[in-house]
Amino acid sequence: MNTNMTADKNKKTLLSSDASPPRPMTMTQKIIAAHAGKDYVSPGEIVMANVDLVLGNDITSPVAITEFDKTGARGVFDGEKIALVMDHFTPNKDIKAAEQCKCVRTFAKKHGIVNYFDVGEMGVEHALIPERGLVTSGDLVIGADSHTCTYGALGAFSTGIGSTDMAAAMATGEVWLKVPGALRFNLTGKLGRYVTGKDLILHIIGMIGVDGALYKSMEFTGAGVHTLSVSDRLCIANMAIEAGAKNGIFPVDDKTIEYIKEHGGDEPRIYEADPDAEYEKTYEIDLTEVRQTVAFPHLPENTRTFDEIGDIPIDQVVIGSCTNGRLEDLIIAAEVMRGHHVAPGVRVIIIPATQKIYLDAMEMGLLRQFIEAGCVVSTPTCGPCLGGYMGILAEGERCVATTNRNFVGRMGHPKSEVYLASPAVAAASAVAGKLAPAI
Amino acid sequence: MKIKGNVIRYNDNVDTDVIIPARYLNTSNPKELAAHCMEDLDPTFVSRVKKGDIIVAGANFGCGSSREHAPIAIKESGIACVVAKSFARIFYRNAINIGLPIVECDVDVDEGDVLTVDFDTGVIVNETKGTSANFAAFPPFLMAIIESGGLLAAVREGKL
Ligand code: SF4
Numbered sequence: 001m002n003t004n005m006t007a008d009k010n011k012k013t014l015l016s017s018d019a020s021p022p023r024p025m026t027m028t029q030k031i032i033a034a035h036a037g038k039d040y041v042s043p044g045e046i047v048m049a050n051v052d053l054v055l056g057n058d059i060t061s062p063v064a065i066t067e068f069d070k071t072g073a074r075g076v077f078d079g080e081k082i083a084l085v086m087d088h089f090t091p092n093k094d095i096k097a098a099e100q101c102k103c104v105r106t107f108a109k110k111h112g113i114v115n116y117f118d119v120g121e122m123g124v125e126h127a128l129i130p131e132r133g134l135v136t137s138g139d140l141v142i143g144a145d146s147h148t149c150t151y152g153a154l155g156a157f158s159t160g161i162g163s164t165d166m167a168a169a170m171a172t173g174e175v176w177l178k179v180p181g182a183l184r185f186n187l188t189g190k191l192g193r194y195v196t197g198k199d200l201i202l203h204i205i206g207m208i209g210v211d212g213a214l215y216k217s218m219e220f221t222g223a224g225v226h227t228l229s230v231s232d233r234l235c236i237a238n239m240a241i242e243a244g245a246k247n248g249i250f251p252v253d254d255k256t257i258e259y260i261k262e263h264g265g266d267e268p269r270i271y272e273a274d275p276d277a278e279y280e281k282t283y284e285i286d287l288t289e290v291r292q293t294v295a296f297p298h299l300p301e302n303t304r305t306f307d308e309i310g311d312i313p314i315d316q317v318v319i320g321s322c323t324n325g326r327l328e329d330l331i332i333a334a335e336v337m338r339g340h341h342v343a344p345g346v347r348v349i350i351i352p353a354t355q356k357i358y359l360d361a362m363e364m365g366l367l368r369q370f371i372e373a374g375c376v377v378s379t380p381t382c383g384p385c386l387g388g389y390m391g392i393l394a395e396g397e398r399c400v401a402t403t404n405r406n407f408v409g410r411m412g413h414p415k416s417e418v419y420l421a422s423p424a425v426a427a428a429s430a431v432a433g434k435l436a437p438a439i
Numbered sequence: 440m441k442i443k444g445n446v447i448r449y450n451d452n453v454d455t456d457v458i459i460p461a462r463y464l465n466t467s468n469p470k471e472l473a474a475h476c477m478e479d480l481d482p483t484f485v486s487r488v489k490k491g492d493i494i495v496a497g498a499n500f501g502c503g504s505s506r507e508h509a510p511i512a513i514k515e516s517g518i519a520c521v522v523a524k525s526f527a528r529i530f531y532r533n534a535i536n537i538g539l540p541i542v543e544c545d546v547d548v549d550e551g552d553v554l555t556v557d558f559d560t561g562v563i564v565n566e567t568k569g570t571s572a573n574f575a576a577f578p579p580f581l582m583a584i585i586e587s588g589g590l591l592a593a594v595r596e597g598k599l
Contacts (some may be wrong), residue, residue, distance in 0.1 A: 046580050063467045063507050071591050089465060096465035146505040146529055162507040162533035164590050172594065176580070210452060211499040215528050244499060246528055299452060386461040386504070407456040407503060409479040 024274035026182045027249055028217040031157040031271050035140040036177075043181035051081070052156075053135060054169045055143030057125055058086040058097070061104045063163035064144055068107075068170055077173035079112035083134055085125040086118050088382040093389040123354025123380040126150040126238060126322035131354055136260050137252045138269025142166070142175050147322050147404065149240045153233035154260060155252035155270065160241060180246045182217040183208075184279040187224025189288035194438040196332070197232025198324055198402065198422035200285070201239040202293040206303030207283070213245035216280065219273060220250050224287045230259040231328040238323045239404050242300040292437045294400075295420035298408045312419070312435040316399040317342075318411075319426050320351025320378070321385045324402035327357045329423040334366045336427035336438045342374035343433030349391045351378045375430070387411045393418075400429045440558040440585075442520045442540060443566075444491040448550040451497035453480065455530065458501065458509040472508050473515035490517035493556065495548050497523065501530025510534040520556055522546060522563065535581055536590040544574035 022040045025033065029041050036047040056064055061084055076082055084104050089097035101118070108116035117128060126147050129135055137155035141148060146160035161175065169175050185204065191197075205212070218240045220233075228236070233250050240248025250256070252270045260268055294309060296302040319325070319333050330352060342348045350370050352358040358380060361367050367377050384391030385403040393399055393412030398419065401411065406418035421429070424438035457480035459472055466472065477484035494513065500523035501509060510533045513521065520540045534541045542556055544563055552567040564571045577585065587593035 046578060059461075059464045060505060060507065063511075066467065067591055071595060088461075094465060100465060100467075144505055144507075146503065148505075160505040160529050162505055162529060162536055164507060164536035165532065168536075168590050168594055176590075210502060211525065211527070214499065214525060241529075244502065244527060386464075387456075388461055388464075405454075405456065405503060407454045409460050410456050414479040 024276045024278065026217060026219055026277045026279070027251065027271050027273040028157050028182060028219065028247055029179060030273070031138060031140055032177060032179055034271070041179045043179050045179045047177055047179060048174050049140055049177050050173055051142050051169055051175055052139040053141045054082045054166060055125060055129065055141065055145065055148055056084050056166050057088055057145050058090060058101050058104060059088045060144035060163045060166065062100045064166040064170065065103060065107045067164050067167035071167070071171055073171040076111045076113065076170045080114055081173070082113050082170055083115035083129060084108050084113060084117070085128055086122050087124050087380070088386065089388050090122060090381060091119050091379065121355065123357070124322045124325055124382055127325055127353035127357070130154060130234065131263055131356060133260070133264035136265040136268050137256060138271055142169060146241045147238050149245065149247045150234055150238040150322060152237035152240065152247050152249035153230060154256055155250060155268065157247055157249065159247045178215070180215055180217045182219050182279050183213050184282040185218060185220050186222040186282055186284050187220060187287055188222055188284070189224055189286045190227040191287045191290060194332070194336070194424040195290055195292055196422045196424060197228060197235040199293045200287065200290050201236045202295050202300070202303050202420060203290050204285070205239065205243050205295070205300050206293065208243055210242060210299055210301045211244040213240065213243040216245055218243065218245045218248040219279070220248070221273070224285070225250060226253050226255070227287065229328060230255055231326050234326070235323055239300070242404055292422065292425050294425060294435060295406055297406050297417040297419065300404070300406060300420060306437045309435055312398065314346060314400050314429060314434055315397040316391060316393065317346060317348045317426050317430040318351070318384050318391055318399060318401040318403065319423050320349070320353060321382065321403040322353065323404045324423050325351055325353030325357065327360050329402065330357070330361045330366050333423040333427040334369050336424050337373050337431055338369065340373065340431040342430050346430055346433050347391070348375040348430045349378060349384065350375050351383060352380055354380050384411055400426050400435060402426050440540070441555065442493065443553065443555045444493040444519050445489065446495050446548050446550060446552045446554055447484070447488065447492050448548065449480070449494065449496040452499045452502055453496050454503035455501055455506050455509040456503055459506065459512045464506060464508055467508060469511050469515040472512040476512040476516045485516065488516050488518065491519045492517060493554050494518050494521045495523070495546060495554070496521070498525045500526050502527035505529045507533045507537065510537055510539045514539045522554070522556065535584055538585060538589040540585065542574050544572055546572045
């Protein structure tokens with residue numbers, strides 16, 4: 001195993017479609033082609049591609065490590081191209097979680113994996129990786145976490161895979177990929193006040209369904225793209241998986257390049273979709289018309305706008321996660337809550353996604369404001385997002401969360417309910433004690 | 440390869456959070472995972488599943504998280520094959536990578552029917568109802584992984 005497995009540097013198509021002529025490609029297809037050493041790829045084709053970064057967390061890495069060890073590999077393909085982030089159950093919630101982190105820590109040390117992030121340095125992985133400049137435009141990133149699709153915001157192809165894929169990629173630096181077809185979302189206009197990227201992606205998922213983009217890329221285009229902040233783009237790409245997509249991707253513009261420079265990322269490699277690239281469908285979306293949107297239990301596609309929402313009293317609010325735990329999210333939540341106290345009987349948990357965000361929020365006085373308003377502020381962790389710890393719901397309880405999934409039992413008891421919303425809506429709801437729009 | 444077994448039936452959008460709830464993800468031991476398989480969707484699953492049973496579900500089976508614990512829990516619980524109208528893509532590749540046979544096919548079955556899935560001919564026969572359906576064969580690359588018993592075995596054998 002190890003190096004001899006990557007001997008075949010002349011990447012070849014594994015499912016032959018050699019007969020088809022060159023064709024225009026989407027942005028995603030171009031990045032995959034470049035990493036497979038090919039001039040072009042077509043949808044459905046299976047290729048072996050080189051990866052720029054392999055990601056794992058405290059839940060998925062132990063499974064990958066067991067598999068990796070079974071292969072008898074002497075070492076990892078590149079100690080600098082693997083990132084291991086301890087975020088789901090950290091600081092460790094119990095003995096088993098501690099053992100899992102110990103397993104990953106030991107592995108990282110043994111194999112010289114420099115991008116190992118533990119308590120004190122860690123953050124929620126998909127907030128941390130871009131913040132640390134570990135991903136740049138044009139990269140091909142795979143991660144044993146479904147929200148790895150987040151980095152499409154920066155013009156990278158990134159997608160979630162499983163632990164066995166992660167094990168194989170750590171050994172060989174390669175991954176098998178089926179080239180996806182694509183849906184295009186052509187954006188015009190500009191989002192209104194307190195309408196955010198979260199509302200847009202919930203709106204889209206409500207429109208196309210949780211399997212609306214199954215196996216496909218979601219490519220965002222149009223003048224409206226440039227009006228979106230990088231933070232909004234990260235949130236939107238993050239939830240591409242909630243529509244079943246393989247990846248979500250944004251074109252690279254000045255905002256992207258500025259973000260990457262600011263965070264010390266590698267020089268961007270810019271790929272653009274061919275003008276005549278084929279999309280299975282194009283959706284035209286006027287951002288001006290998007291409203292504050294909430295996804296009702298128990299699927300992200302069950303979306304409603306406030307004209308369709310009655311009185312829904314709530315027990316808890318969670319503001320955080322890889323979807324909406326960035327500084328911009330905390331700023332908007334604080335703005336909406338300013339001058340108000342949390343409604344009696346509502347537990348509000350604020351979780352800055354990384355140590356840096358925590359510190360910035362502290363220096364801006366946001367944490368004081370949250371605490372004085374009756375919220376608690378937690379150290380970075382995934383925690384309640386996946387029903388791990390730090391805010392588990394009892395039977396019949398309702399939570400408004402800025403997270404990305406509201407499946408049965410996602411945040412606790414199978415009969416509890418999660419309502420997905422933006423930080424602005426979550427903050428307004430915290431104050432109102434029921435689902436409420438930010439005004 | 441041919442698989443014959445009794446059907447356990449589920450609907451659309453069976454997500455990985457109900458296949459194996461995150462509160463049990465502090466372990467990767469297959470037996471411990473299998474003990475909680477399907478718990479939040481179907482608490483009776485663990486007590487009634489028998490070795491060789493076949494899960495038949497609707498669209499988007501396995502949506503949600505990338506946790507490989509989900510197909511591992513299903514495989515360890517004795518399920519021989521999952522047939523669904525469609526699969527979420529990470530679940531699909533995870534199942535293939537760990538050697539859990541899965542088939543994308545829309546079949547007319549009820550709980551308890553007996554199915555035969557023939558991977559060589561691409562035909563599913565419902566022995567109880569006397570009906571059948573066809574499914575698309577795997578591309579050779581994926582068949583090679585399944586025949587090797589999973590991705591890493593295929594990598595070891597130099598098949599990729
Ligand atoms: S914050 Fe939630 S969705 Fe994001 S990586 Fe953590 S558990 Fe997954």
